[in-house]
Amino acid sequence: MSRTKITAAIAAAALIALTGCGANASANNPASGDDFPKKGKSIDLIVAFGSGGAVDTAARLVQPILEKELGTNVEVINKPGAGGQIGYTALTGAKPDGYTIGATGSPSVVVSPLDPTRGAKYTRASFEPLGRQVIDPAVIAVQPDSPYKTLKDLLDAAKANPKSMTASTTGLQTGEHFALAQIQETTGSVFAPVHFSEGASQATTAFLGKHVDVLVANVSDVTDLTKQGKARVLGIMTAERSPSLPDVPTFKEAGYDVEAGTVRGYSAPAGLPDAIAKKLEAALQKAIEDPTVKEKMSALGLQTSYLSGTDYEKFWAGQEADFKKVLPLVQKKD
Amino acid sequence: MDTLNELLGGFATAMTWQNLLFAFLGCLLGTIIGVLPGVGPVAGVALLIPLTLNLDPAGSIIMLCAIFYGTQYGGTITSVLLNTPGEASSAITTIDGYAMTKLGRAGAALTLAAVGSFVGGTVATIGLVFAAKPLGELGLLVGPPEFFALMVVGISLLVALAGKSMVKAIISGALGLLISMVGIDPVAGAPRFTFGMDRLLDGVSFVAVIVGVFGLSEILSYRKNAETPLVHAPGMRSLLPTRTEWRRSTPAIARGTGVGFGLGLIPGMTGSVSSLLSYAAEKKFSRFRHQLGKGAVEGVAGPETANNAHANAALIPLFTLGIPASPTIAVLMGAFLQQGLTPGPALFTEHSEIAWAIIASLFIGNVLLLLLNVPLVGLWTSILRVPTPILTAVILLFMVIGAYTINFSVFDVFVMIGFGLLGLALRNLDIPLAPMVLTLVLGPLMERSLRESLEISQGDFSVFTSRPISAVLIGVGVLIICSPLLKFHKPKALTEDPEA
Numbered sequence: 046m047s048r049t050k051i052t053a054a055i056a057a058a059a060l061i062a063l064t065g066c067g068a069n070a071s072a073n074n075p076a077s078g079d080d081f082p083k084k085g086k087s088i089d090l091i092v093a094f095g096s097g098g099a100v101d102t103a104a105r106l107v108q109p110i111l112e113k114e115l116g117t118n119v120e121v122i123n124k125p126g127a128g129g130q131i132g133y134t135a136l137t138g139a140k141p142d143g144y145t146i147g148a149t150g151s152p153s154v155v156v157s158p159l160d161p162t163r164g165a166k167y168t169r170a171s172f173e174p175l176g177r178q179v180i181d182p183a184v185i186a187v188q189p190d191s192p193y194k195t196l197k198d199l200l201d202a203a204k205a206n207p208k209s210m211t212a213s214t215t216g217l218q219t220g221e222h223f224a225l226a227q228i229q230e231t232t233g234s235v236f237a238p239v240h241f242s243e244g245a246s247q248a249t250t251a252f253l254g255k256h257v258d259v260l261v262a263n264v265s266d267v268t269d270l271t272k273q274g275k276a277r278v279l280g281i282m283t284a285e286r287s288p289s290l291p292d293v294p295t296f297k298e299a300g301y302d303v304e305a306g307t308v309r310g311y312s313a314p315a316g317l318p319d320a321i322a323k324k325l326e327a328a329l330q331k332a333i334e335d336p337t338v339k340e341k342m343s344a345l346g347l348q349t350s351y352l353s354g355t356d357y358e359k360f361w362a363g364q365e366a367d368f369k370k371v372l373p374l375v376q377k378k379d
Numbered sequence: 380m381d382t383l384n385e386l387l388g389g390f391a392t393a394m395t396w397q398n399l400l401f402a403f404l405g406c407l408l409g410t411i412i413g414v415l416p417g418v419g420p421v422a423g424v425a426l427l428i429p430l431t432l433n434l435d436p437a438g439s440i441i442m443l444c445a446i447f448y449g450t451q452y453g454g455t456i457t458s459v460l461l462n463t464p465g466e467a468s469s470a471i472t473t474i475d476g477y478a479m480t481k482l483g484r485a486g487a488a489l490t491l492a493a494v495g496s497f498v499g500g501t502v503a504t505i506g507l508v509f510a511a512k513p514l515g516e517l518g519l520l521v522g523p524p525e526f527f528a529l530m531v532v533g534i535s536l537l538v539a540l541a542g543k544s545m546v547k548a549i550i551s552g553a554l555g556l557l558i559s560m561v562g563i564d565p566v567a568g569a570p571r572f573t574f575g576m577d578r579l580l581d582g583v584s585f586v587a588v589i590v591g592v593f594g595l596s597e598i599l600s601y602r603k604n605a606e607t608p609l610v611h612a613p614g615m616r617s618l619l620p621t622r623t624e625w626r627r628s629t630p631a632i633a634r635g636t637g638v639g640f641g642l643g644l645i646p647g648m649t650g651s652v653s654s655l656l657s658y659a660a661e662k663k664f665s666r667f668r669h670q671l672g673k674g675a676v677e678g679v680a681g682p683e684t685a686n687n688a689h690a691n692a693a694l695i696p697l698f699t700l701g702i703p704a705s706p707t708i709a710v711l712m713g714a715f716l717q718q719g720l721t722p723g724p725a726l727f728t729e730h731s732e733i734a735w736a737i738i739a740s741l742f743i744g745n746v747l748l749l750l751l752n753v754p755l756v757g758l759w760t761s762i763l764r765v766p767t768p769i770l771t772a773v774i775l776l777f778m779v780i781g782a783y784t785i786n787f788s789v790f791d792v793f794v795m796i797g798f799g800l801l802g803l804a805l806r807n808l809d810i811p812l813a814p815m816v817l818t819l820v821l822g823p824l825m826e827r828s829l830r831e832s833l834e835i836s837q838g839d840f841s842v843f844t845s846r847p848i849s850a851v852l853i854g855v856g857v858l859i860i861c862s863p864l865l866k867f868h869k870p871k872a873l874t875e876d877p878e879a
Contacts, residue, residue: 095425095710102717105429123425126786127563127580134577162569164577211835216565239523239834242565242827243647246703250646253700256522256835269701269721344719 081143081321087118089139090311091147093132093154095125099265099345100309103178104148106341107311107332114328128216129153130165137171141316143325146175149312152220155365159372160218169365173317176329177310177352177360179342181263182283183224184293185212186276188255196280196299199259200234207235212259213248214238218375221248221261224282224305226374227367231303252276263307264289265346282306289346308364310357326354386508389735393743398441401434402740405442406747409449413465414457416590416774418781420450420466420707428714436718437733441740443714445747447707448500448690451650452748455492455683456759460485463594463774468650468686470589470816471658475671475678482674485760486618491625491676492683493752495632499688500745502636503643507695508738514692515699518644523831524842526647528852530825533652533817535859536659540813542672545863548814551805555818558583565827578790585819587782587795592812594778595799598771600806618756620676627667628680634660635684642685643692646704647828650686650693651820657685658813663859691741697722698734 082088090108094100104121111119124132132147133154139145149172158165185199193199203210214221217240229235239257241247245266252260253275260267260276268289270276278293282305286295296303311329313322330351332338339349352360392398412423424446431439454466459476472492479488506514521529534552541548561572562582573579620628638660639653661677662668671678693704701723703709715722726734762770782795805812836842844850 095421102713105432122787124787127577130577130580131786131788163563163580164570164575166577208837237834237837239831240565241831246709247647250519250696250700250702251522251831253702254519254522269723269725273724341717341719345716 081324082115082117084117086144087120088115088143089145090119090121091132091136091139091145092121092123093125093129093136093147093150095123099181099347100148100150102345103309103342103347106338107178107329110332110335110338111328114331115324127163128157130157130163133157134166136312137167137314139314141173141314141318143313143317143321146311146313146325148309149174150307150309151361151364152218152223152307152368155361155368156218156223159365159368160376169361171315172312172361173315173322173354174310174312174357174361175322175326175354176333177308177357178333178349179309179347180283180306180350181265181308181347182281182287182304182306183220184262184264184267184278184281184290185224185228186252186260186262186267186270186278187258188252189274189277191258191277193279194277196294196296196301199279200228200232200301203234203236204232208237210236210258211239212236212261213252213257214240214261215244215248216240216242220263220305220307222375223368223371224261224303226371227282227303227305228301229374230371232301264348268346288343288348308360310352322354382508385731385735386739388732389737389739390743392437392732392736393441393739398438398736398740399743401438401442402445402744403747403751405445406449406744406751408442409446409451410453410456410748410751412446413450413453413455413469416457416463416465416594416778416781418784419586420447421710422784423450424707424710424714428710428717431714432717436720436730437736439718440711440714440720440733440737441744443711444694444737444741445744447711448687448741448744449748451686451690452493452496452683452752454686455496455679456489457594457774459488459492459679460759460762461594461770461774462597463778464589466650467586467589467820468654468689469683470593470651471654471682471813472679473593474658474813475673475675478672478674479676479679480763484624484674484676485763486756487620487624488676488679489756489759490618490753491620491628491680493749493756495628495635495680495684496687497745497749498632499636499639499684499686500691500748501742503640503688503691503695504738504741504745506640506692507698507741511695511699514644514695518646518696518704519700520848521645522846523828523835524846524849525852526645527825527828527832528843528849528856529645530821530828531856532852532859533656533659533821534825535856536656536662537814537817538860538863539659539662540811540817542811547808547810551810551812552814552818554805555815556822558588558815559819559822559826565823565830578788582823583794583798584782584785584791586785587791588798588819589816590778590782591795591798592802592805592815594774595795596802596806598775599799599803601767601771618760624676628676631661631665631677631681632684634664635681636688638681639685639688639690640692643689643704644695646696646702647824648689648693649705649820649824650689651816652824653685653689654682655817655820657681659817691745694741698726698738699724701725 092101092104108119108121124135136147157163158168187193225238251257264287267278271278280296281293282296282303333351342349412418424443454469457463457465458469458472462473462477464470464473476488537552563580564571635657638657642648642653661681662671665677667675693708696702696704697708703712712722720730779792782791785791832842
C-alpha cells in the first residue's frame with residue numbers, strides 16, 4: 046500500500062509543479078517610454094508558426110539586431126496552431142507595454158477574423174503594426190509541356206472552359222486561394238481549386254507528379270523549380286517584376302489588374318504608448334534593412350520591402366478590403 | 380563510377396574529427412530526444428536548429444540529420460522497456476516489445492531493434508546514393524488518388540490487428556477516427572468538434588494522445604496491482620538475442636526495410652504509417668503471426684526497421700526534388716535554407732562536396748547508432764531496476780514535459796491526462812489499442828487524400844478505379860477486408876494450416 050501512496054504523491058507533485066510553470070508571468074508595470082526597455086527585462090517576439098518555417102526564420106534573423114538596437118534580450122517564442130490564430134490571440138491578449146511583440150503575416154492575420162465561424166477574438170484594430178518586412182508575390186505556373194505559353198493563353202482558356210483546369214492552393218482561404226479568387230473577380234477565368242491543406246510542399250509535389258494542371262504559389266516556392274525547368278511561370282501578381290524571376294511578366298503588363306501575395310511584418314498589441322512604439326519601430330527598421338539580413342532573406346527567395354508602421358497599417362487595411370470583396374468566392378464550398 | 384568517387388570524397392569530408400563529433404553528438408542527442416516520451420523529432424530538430432546556425436554548413440546538417448534518425452531508434456527504448464512510446468512511430472512496438480520485456484527478453488528486443496534500424500537505414504541510404512533520381516520520380520507517381528488507395532489498404536489491415544474480437548477492434552478504430560476528426564475541416568474550413576475552443580482548431584495533438592493512451596494509462600494501471608513487482612531486469616547473459624530470435628527476425632527486418640523504404644519515398648507519408656503497416660504485414664505474412672502480441676520478435680524487429688528505413692528514404696525526395704516529404708524533413712529543409720543550401724538537384728551541382736558529405740555521414744551515423752546502442756542495451760535495461768514508485772514518477776515527469784513542449788501549452792498536458800484516463804478505461808474493457816492508433820494515424824491522411832482526389836476529378840469517384848495504381852491498391856484493400864469472411868464460409872476441413 047505504501048508504495049502506491051508514494052507513487053501517487055510524487056506523481057501529483059510533479060503534475061502540480063509542471064502545470065504551475067505554464068501560468069503566465071506577465072509584466073506588471075506599464076512602461077513610460079524613456080526607461081523602455083528596462084535592462085534585463087526581455088522582449089517576447091511571438092511567432093504564430095512553428096520553428097524552421099519562413100516566418101520563424103525571418104524573425105530569428107531579425108532578432109540579434111533587435112537585441113543590439115534595444116539593448117535587451119529578445120526571445121523568439123513559437124506559438125503555432127490554427128493557421129496562426131493561437132499565436133495572434135496570444136499577441137493581442139498580451140499587455141501593450143512593448144515587452145510583447147509578434148510577427149504578423151497576411152493573409153492569415155487578415156483573414157482569420159473575417160470568418161465568424163473561426164471565433165477569432167481579435168480584429169485588425171487589435172494590432173498596432175510596427176513595420177512590414179517582406180512581400181512574397183503570388184505566381185501562376187503551368188507544366189513545362191503545357192500548350193499555354195503566355196498568361197493570356199492560359200486565362201482565356203480558363204475563361205472559355207471554366208473549371209476545366211485544376212489549380213493547387215495551400216488550403217482554403219490561403220494566399221493562393223485568394224489569388225485565384227482575385228483572378229476570377231478581375232478576369233472571369235475560373236480554375237477548379239484543389240486545396241492541399243498540408244502546405245506548399247504538398248501542392249508542389251502534386252504539380253510535379255502532374256496531378257494538377259496549374260500551380261499557384263509564391264515566388265520563393267518556384268524560383269528553384271524554374272531553374273530546374275520543372276515549371277513554366279506565366280505571370281507574377283505584383284506591380285513590378287521580381288528580381289528572382291526577371292523574365293516573368295507581371296499581370297499588369299499583360300493587362301490584368303491583379304496583385305496578390307504573402308506579406309510579413311511585425312506588430313504589437315493595440316494600445317502601445319507612442320514613445321515605446323517609436324522605439325520599437327526604429328529598431329525594427331534597422332533590423333529589417335540590415336544588409337546581412339536582407340542578403341539572407343533574398344537567399345531564401347524573399348525580397349525585403351520595408352514599410353513603416355503607419356504605412357503597413359494602411360497596406361493591411363487595403364488588403365482587408367480586397368479580401369472582403371472576394372470573400373464570398375473563397376467561402377463557396379465546392 | 381563517378382558516383383563512387385564523389386561518395387568517397389564525401390566520406391573524406393565526413394570523417395574529419397569535427398564532423399565525426401557532430402555525427403556522434405547528433406546520434407546521442409537524437410537517442411535522448413527519442414527516449415523522452417512526447418519530445419519528438421520535429422520538436423527536437425527545431426529546438427536545436429538555432430544552436431547550429433553558427434556552425435559550418437556540413438557540420439550542422441550532419442548533426443541535424445543524425446538527430447533526426449537517432450530519434451527513430453531512441454523511441455524504441457521506452458516502448459520496449461516501459462510500454463510508453465518515446466515517439467509516435469514506435470507506438471506499435473509497445474505491443475510485442477513490452478511483452479518481450481515481461482518475458483525477460485528486453486535486451487534481445489533492443490538489440491534486434493538496433494540491428495534492424497541499422498539495416499533499414501543503410502539500405503535506404505544505398506538507394507539514395509545509386510538510384511535517387513528514378514526513386515524520387517517514382518514517389519511522384521503517387522498522387523492523391525493513389526495515396527487514398529494506399530490508405531484503404533492500411534485501414535483494411537485493421538482486420539489483422541483485431542485479435543480476439545472484431546467488434547472491439549472496430550470500436551477502437553472508430554474512436555481513433557472520431558478523435559482525428561477534431562479540428563478545422565481541411566477542405567471546407569469549418570471547425571469540427573471544437574466546442575468553441577480555439578485550442579482545438581488544430582485538433583488534439585497526436586503525440587499527446589499517444590503518450591496518454593499508451594504511457595499514462597500504463598502507469599495508471601499499475602495502481603491496481605502495485606503489490607506485484609514490475610518486470611525484472613534481465614541478467615547480462617540474456618541481453619543478446621538467441622539464434623532462433625536472430626533467424627526469426629531476418630525476414631521481419633527484410634519486410635520492414637521494404638515497407639519503410641517504399642513508403643518513405645512517398646511525399647506526405649509519416650514514419651508512423653510505415654511502422655504500423657510493417658506490423659500489420661507481420662500479422663499477415665509472418666510464419667509466427669499467431670504469437671504476435673505475446674512477445675514475438677517480429678513485432679519489434681519489423682516496425683523498428685521500417686521506421687528507420689522510412690526516415691532515411693524520406694531524404695530521397697528532399698535531395699532529388701527539393702520536396703520535404705514529412706514534417707520533420709520540412710524542419711530539416713529549413714535548416715538547409717538557413718545555411719544557404721537549397722535542397723534539390725542544384726545541391727549536387729552547386730555544393731556537391733557538402734551534399735556528398737551529408738550522404739556519407741548517413742552511413743557513418745547508422746554505424747555510430749549501432750555502436751552506441753548495442754553496448755548501451757545493458758544500461759537501458761537496468762532502468763528496470765529502479766524502484767517502481769520512483770520510476771513511474773520520473774516517467775510521468777517526462778510525459779508532462781513532453782506534452783507541454785509540443786506547442787508550449789498546458790492544454791496538451793490536459794489532453795494527455797484525459798487520454799490517459801480513456802486508455803485506462805479501454806484497457807479495463809479489454810479493447811485493443813492498436814486499431815485506434817492505426818485509424819488515428821491513417822484517418823487524417825485518408826480524409827485529406829480522398830477530398831483532394833475528388834477536387835481533382837471534380838466529384839467523380841471513378842478517379843480511384845480509372846488510374847491503374849490506385850485501382851490495384853483498392854482491389855488489394857477489398858480483398859484483405861473480405862479475407863476473414865471467405866475463411867468463415869469455408870468448411871473447416873478445407874482450410875490448410877499455414878504452418879503445416
